[in-house]
Amino acid sequence: MSRVPLGLPLAGVLVSIVLSAFFSSTETALMSINRYRLRHLASRGHPGARLAEQLLARPDRLIGVILLGNTLANVAAASIVTLLTLEVAGERWLALTNGAVTLLLLLFGEVGPKTYGALHAERLALPAAYVYRPLLWITYPLVLLINGITNALLRLLGVSAERVASHSLSADELRTVVAEAGALIPLKHQQMLVSILDLERIRVDDIMIPRSEVAGIDLHDDWERIMAVLRDAQHTRLPVYEGDLDHIVGVLHLKRVARELARGELDRDGLLALARQREAYYVQEGTTLTQQLAAFQQNHRRHAFVVDEYGDVQGLVTIDDILEEIVGEFTSLPYALRHDVRADEDGSFVVTGGTTVRALNRSLGWSLPTGGPKTVNGLILEYLETIPEAGTSLKLAGHPIEVLQVGDNAVKTVRIWPPPRS
Numbered sequence: 459m460s461r462v463p464l465g466l467p468l469a470g471v472l473v474s475i476v477l478s479a480f481f482s483s484t485e486t487a488l489m490s491i492n493r494y495r496l497r498h499l500a501s502r503g504h505p506g507a508r509l510a511e512q513l514l515a516r517p518d519r520l521i522g523v524i525l526l527g528n529t530l531a532n533v534a535a536a537s538i539v540t541l542l543t544l545e546v547a548g549e550r551w552l553a554l555t556n557g558a559v560t561l562l563l564l565l566f567g568e569v570g571p572k573t574y575g576a577l578h579a580e581r582l583a584l585p586a587a588y589v590y591r592p593l594l595w596i597t598y599p600l601v602l603l604i605n606g607i608t609n610a611l612l613r614l615l616g617v618s619a620e621r622v623a624s625h626s627l628s629a630d631e632l633r634t635v636v637a638e639a640g641a642l643i644p645l646k647h648q649q650m651l652v653s654i655l656d657l658e659r660i661r662v663d664d665i666m667i668p669r670s671e672v673a674g675i676d677l678h679d680d681w682e683r684i685m686a687v688l689r690d691a692q693h694t695r696l697p698v699y700e701g702d703l704d705h706i707v708g709v710l711h712l713k714r715v716a717r718e719l720a721r722g723e724l725d726r727d728g729l730l731a732l733a734r735q736r737e738a739y740y741v742q743e744g745t746t747l748t749q750q751l752a753a754f755q756q757n758h759r760r761h762a763f764v765v766d767e768y769g770d771v772q773g774l775v776t777i778d779d780i781l782e783e784i785v786g787e788f789t790s791l792p793y794a795l796r797h798d799v800r801a802d803e804d805g806s807f808v809v810t811g812g813t814t815v816r817a818l819n820r821s822l823g824w825s826l827p828t829g830g831p832k833t834v835n836g837l838i839l840e841y842l843e844t845i846p847e848a849g850t851s852l853k854l855a856g857h858p859i860e861v862l863q864v865g866d867n868a869v870k871t872v873r874i875w876p877p878p879r880s
Contacts, residue, residue, distance in 0.1 A: 479570070481524050483571035484582050484583065484586035488587075488590075496583075506584030507584060523590060526601065532563055632655060660816075666774055666775040666814070674687075674699055676700070677700050677707070684729070688719075710732055714732050715732060739762045740764075742765060747780050760777045808871060811868055824855075824876070838859065847861070
């Protein structure tokens with residue numbers, strides 16, 4: 459050993475530490491890289507990403523070659539230092555020099571590189587894939603032997619290396635990913651993405667127009683009343699029924715009515731014939747918005763009547779209502795609320811009892827409870843457990859509420875204040 463220049467073994471120790479740092483940093487980088495970012499890069503043709511994705515498909519083999527290389531590098535450093543110490547300083551300095559090289563390996567071969575690899579995973583993982591691919595091919599027989607023994611022991615514990623853990627995200631996990639996107643995704647787009655995920659949780663009866671608020675034509679009314687409804691209609695389609703909404707004969711399209719009126723040929727029989735050209739479309743309450751949106755697309759419909767288990771019509775849901783759940787209101791107040799909510803100068807809002815709680819929350823940014831009754835009337839009746847008198851005041855979810863009008867065993871109008879600022 460005395461014939462060997464001192465710089466050569468020191469260079470060997472330095473190279474071993476560098477190799478240890480390489481294996482440690484790239485192991486952490488490959489294991490912590492964002493798999494979805496990696497898949498995106500691979501799909502766009504990035505060769506390093508493709509190689510990394512192939513390596514991570516069998517992490518047991520990748521870990522095997524990394525740990526093999528790291529172990530050899532650490533053993534080489536310790537062996538060189540031991541031989542050099544025995545040759546130069548003697549056995550009494552062995553503990554000190556081995557302690558020093560262990561500290562160097564810990565700081566510069568493990569902790570430091572691993573930390574850097576975790577912070578800059580993509581920067582290290584993709585270039586490292588070019589190194590590990592041929593290295594795995596060269597050491598494959600030895601890695602295969604080591605992994606065979608290791609996997610056999612793991613199988614005794616009920617663990618199979620062939621079953622690579624799935625990286626699919628649940629809906630709740632995807633919500634977290636969207637929420638943490640920060641400036642990468644504009645806030646409005648984040649809200650839309652989360653709203654799409656929430657469609658699976660929301661039912662048609664959560665957003666439907668209540669039965670009492672559905673505009674339509676009763677064939678039992680006199681002709682003047684029917685013509686007044688047609689003149690004042692704010693919708694392009696109206697249900698036509700006999701007596702009540704449980705006996706709908708069809709859906710009337712006002713464009714067809716306008717043509718008949720222009721010809722002066724519209725009468726009660728003609729109105730009935732026009733309505734029967736389009737049958738009513740029904741959907742069971744409890745249907746999720748995801749299912750209903752797909753049903754609208756499949757059946758080429760824009761609205762559906764929501765029925766309960768007895769077949770009684772409970773309300774009306776439209777494709778516009780579902781779209782507003784995703785993109786927000788098309789106006790400052792949706793049409794369904796323009797006549798049902800009136801802002802006063804004192805900051806309060808006069809609201810009709812049939813207004814849906816979800817529409818009110820979404821439009822005004824409130825947080826009234828939506829887990830129970832769907833309308834303001836139902837919410838107040840459930841809270842009070844009785845039909846209140848006009849002038850009754852209460853506080854619900856932080857909102858001061860005053861009952862203004864009561865009729866037909868229901869709350870007709872209330873005044874609601876926003877919750878006081880803390």
